[in-house]
Amino acid sequence: MKVGIPHFGFDTLALKGFIEELGAEVVLPPPTSKRTVEIGVKLAPELVCMPFKITLGNFAEALERGADTLLMAAGARKCRFGYYHFLQEQALRQIKQDFRLVPVSQYSASGFIFKLIPELFGVSPLRVMRAVCRLLVKSALTRDFRRLLNRKRAVDFAGAEQVKGPVMSLIDRARTISEMKRARREMVRLFGINGKRADIRIGLVGEIFYTVDQRANQEIEKELARLGAEVVFERCLYNHLRYLLHIDAGYRRSRRLARPYLAECPGGEAIRTVGEARQFVMQGVDGIVQVFPFTCMPENIALEALQRISEQSGVPLLYLSFDEHTSTTGLVTRLEAFVELLRRRKYARRVSGN
């Protein structure tokens, strides 16, 4: 079986490791590019959200590389995500017939471990459990890699870019828990941060695909780091898995913090977006950046709450909505202006002693 999966930022490494652990070959699509987006846009219904189009483009490119089985996360979230897999399969049939697209329901851990994955890969539930444990450890590693990368880039951009590739290969190669522990030690050594921090810290919130996937958000973390700002985040595969396993204290905290602004979940990750933004404000970040696809209804609702949080706390907010026409040049100009504003505000407050 040749399994194709869409990209999911640096966390793709952890998902790839999970499938390999189950004995299947992984066929990764090429890194998301202009071509990927063009394919997705051509095959998809016009008004569907961007994560649909990008992952559809990824699937088409994985099929070109020989994948015969495509795995797509599924499950209702009070938004369009619930029918992504169904429409994607129909769209892909326009270009290829001999493949299957398997929806991987996220919201039943027991169904996943005892039924879906054993039947699909022909393995025992015990082996699935071992693979899930390794997936958790590896996704914690990819999360910490991204944190260290953001921190290092903000103070030593060239140095961070130099070690990025070697550290990613280390993570990719680590299979067992002890190999992952060794990879972590080596990662920390290679990054060699020594307590240096950037003068500006920005909390990143928004729709999960756009917060996690660097190609989708046009490398927003990298661009902010180039301007000397460190991006902090909560949204990543590790926290999402813990949420699905009902062991994520962060989600409960987000719900509590979001409640005064959003009593009901309007779908997607709006609750998390609002809760995490409040948490970042309490942690003293200098600004908040929200990223989301242009037509994403839950994040547009969250935006109203974020605007109130920003007004009440005085912490500036930049919201960025993306579609297939978003230009990197325009994006970088907005990021430059935002970081400049944060820096001026910070120094003005320092001078006035507030």
Ligand code: SF4
């Ligand atoms: S959260 Fe937003 S972008 Fe994601 S599937 Fe739902 S509507 Fe689309």
